[in-house]
Amino acid sequence: MTKNRFWRLDDHPQGDDFSSALxxxxxxxxxxxxxxIRLKADYLSMDAGTRMWMGPREDGYQPPLPMGIPMAGQALGRIVESRDDRFPVGRLVRVFGQWADYSTVRPDDSWAVLLDEDIDDPRQHFGVLGLNGWTALYGTKDILGVKEGENLVVSAAAGATGSLACQIGRNLGAKVTGIAGGPDKCRYVVEELGAERCIDYKNQDVAAELKKIDGGINAYFENVGGPILDAVLANMALFGRVAVCGMIANYESDEGVPGPKNYDQVLMRRLRIEGFLLPDVPERGPEYNALLKGWYQEGKITVPFDVTKGLENTLVAYSRMMTGKNTGKVIVDLTD
Structure with a gap:
């Protein structure tokens, strides 16, 4: 019999102490x-939204994970066994599986997708062509409706989804301002992602810097919440739009947290705020993939990878993402 190593969720994590919970x-x-179907994973995706799955909150977009089961997450690899004719052995596939050497899933329950192999780096199925890329495109193009010449602000701009939203906004003709932590990340956002400017929230007054944007913020791609959201709301343009992709500042809380103190600006500036989740529009996947693949092959969009080697080091990778030590997409490499 084949052995399978997996990370088991034993308890709700306290803060960033994941080793006591898994x-x-x-x-x-x-x-x-x-x-x-069963795949042998080549790569695992570390995604911030899974932090809520580990907690006890019942008011999230899906129920919390039961204790004592394998930790859920995206896996990318080849099918080694199949009892579903749509998914033949040997094909490259991405699924919502487990943090494990092998993931066993039912394709329709795990958003299983057979993947193209005519790209230079299969890891991009977790990057530009993955759910981060699709989410960035959905939020920037469809939810925010970013137009040429508008001011777009993106928080967590050096992260997996934020870095892609910056590039998509630039490709759509927007004037992009990123918000990231530290001078190195801000340099990356400007020099590599093509943003016009980047605000270092660790060393600058975010609200004061946002106030310098001529005409105010027309569109805001939200990944963070907390004080960053307050700073943005105070500097939105009239009839501005906010697309809420993530609220990582709130994910560690076992209860709801107080809302932004500048919430009255939603009324004063007649703002539209909309939360969105990619699973709401699974039918858009092929459309998004085609556009993003074209941009990728033309060199108009990319994402770097923050790589940790070995299943045994998964919690190291996860902690890097949750504490903002990464630039780009955090993955665990399980290849030999």
Whole structure:
């Protein structure tokens, strides 16, 4: 029998102490059931939204994970067994599976996608062509409706989704301002992503810097929440739009947190705020993939990878993402 290592969720994490809440386990793989597929993971995706799944909150966009089960997350690899004719053995696939060497899933329950192999780096199926890329495009183009010449601000601009939203905004003709932590990240946002400016929230007064944007902020791609959101609301243009993609500042809380103190600006500036989740529009995937793939092959969009090697080091990678030590997309490399 084949052995499978996996990370088990044993308890709700306290803050960034993930090692006390998850443990690396090993078991034998069970025989495949009708309708299931099994992939051997080459890469695992570290995604901020999974932090809410680990907690006890019942008011999220999906129920919390039960204790004692394998930790859920995106996996990318090749199918090694299949009892679903749509997903043949040997094909490259991306699924919502487990933090494990092998993920066993039902394709329709795990958003399984068979992947193109005519790109130079298969990891981009977790990057430009992955759910971060699709989310950045959905939020920037469809939710915000960014137009040429508008002022677009993106928080967490050096992260996986934020870095892609910056480039998509630039490709759509917007004047992009990123918000990131530290001079190195801000340099990357301007020099590599093509933003006109970047505000270092660790060393600058964000609200004061945003006030310098001529005409105010027309569109804001929100990844953070907290004080950053307050600073943005105070500097929005009339009839501005806010697309809420993530609220990482709130994910560690086991309860709801107080709303922004500048919330009255929603009325004063007649703002439109809309939260969005990519699973609401699964049918848009092929359309998004085609546009992003074209840009990628033309050199108009990319994302770097923050790579940690080895399943046993998954929590190191996850902590890097949750504490903002990464630039770009955080992944765990399980290739030999």
């Amino acid at each position: 443990s690396l386990q090993e078991t034998e793989l069970a025989p495949l059931q009708d309708g299931e």
